[in-house]
Ligand SMILES: [Zn+2]
């Protein structure tokens with residue numbers, strides 16, 4: 001990239017431009033379409049920063065934290081085999097896999113179902129708090145953390161899909177059946193709420209504060 | 219009009235000039251490291267071919283069983299949509315809806331939108347409401363979880379292997395090929411190229 005033609009690195013916000021979040025088009029301040037609030041190329045609503053992002057992220061995160069408790073306490077599924085009921089929670093499911101010697105799969109499920117949701121909730125709490133108190137510490141590392149969270153969060157759905165396979169397949173009345181437990185609903189809600197929380201978070205705020213401090217504003 | 223010369227990073231807002239790049243290269247934000255754009259040669263033809271392939275595999279994945287389960291002489295199979303149906307009949311309609319959307323509807327719509335945008339372009343015709351279709355494509359993407367569904371099948375297979383005979387069905391392989399084709403379509407598709415071609419058609 002040619003550095004010479006941009007002697008001062010600037011952000012879209014600093015020159016009054018807005019970047020379309022859907023198609024990436026850069027709407028310039030002298031563009032007549034700016035008043036319309038829609039992207040001239042793809043028609044999405046355009047905004048410089050997500051509206052009310054800090055509060056929306058908090059609301060979604062708190063809801064996810066509350067549901068995290070029933071998600072882990074209640075069984076996500078019950079296996080009924082020859083009249084014997086075995087209830088599985090998220091954690092006991094991982095333990096059963098490990099107990100039967102399936103170490104690789106146990107590790108994958110442990111990471112996706114236990115580690116990822118916890119890391120995601122803690123990291124988003126930290127990131128959202130950091131932009132709220134206008135923390136200026138290591139913006140690049142925080143941006144990196146956000147990018148990781150956004151990518152890995154969806155993989156926690158693996159347990160829900162596993163249950164959907166089992167209940168669709170194991171339906172032998174007297175011999176073996178699999179039933180859904182309420183924990184599955186709470187767990188899916190946690191995954192979806194944290195996905196929405198990550199989408200509501202505005203990563204550009206991390207950098208806005210670093211800029212504002214350099215220019216003596218804010 | 220609408221020629222892109224600059225682009226702001228979607229994650230930190232830093233402005234960058236769009237530069238000519240070789241096929242397969244990506245431009246990264248100099249400040250935060252996010253991907254700004256990727257360049258691909260013949261991206262639209264390649265993406266169309268992959269999307270069509272994916273669509274064929276998607277239909278095959280719906281026709282046959284995913285897994286076959288045998289216990290005490292009883293054989294049972296499941297299709298792609300059976301999990302969602304069982305969630306509904308067990309009173310967990312919300313879960314059924316989530317699974318249906320993320321493992322069937324969203325992956326299918328993504329392939330359908332790709333084909334319905336790229337196929338007319340191939341014949342120099344304007345696609346039907348291309349802007350709306352591209353917007354939906356962008357917003358649907360995080361909710362299409364076919365690749366995670368595949369991992370879910372593997373976990374279910376391992377879990378069942380402990381107490382019954384399980385074998386893989388034809389649909390499982392079709393579904394995996396659909397996931398791969400979709401991934402390749404996304405990797406091949408250069409959005410700059412797509413908008414450029416749509417702009418060319420508008421001028422005529
Ligand atoms: Zn746009």
Ligand SMILES: [Zn+2]
Nearest residue numbers: 227230247250
């Ligand atoms: Zn950036």
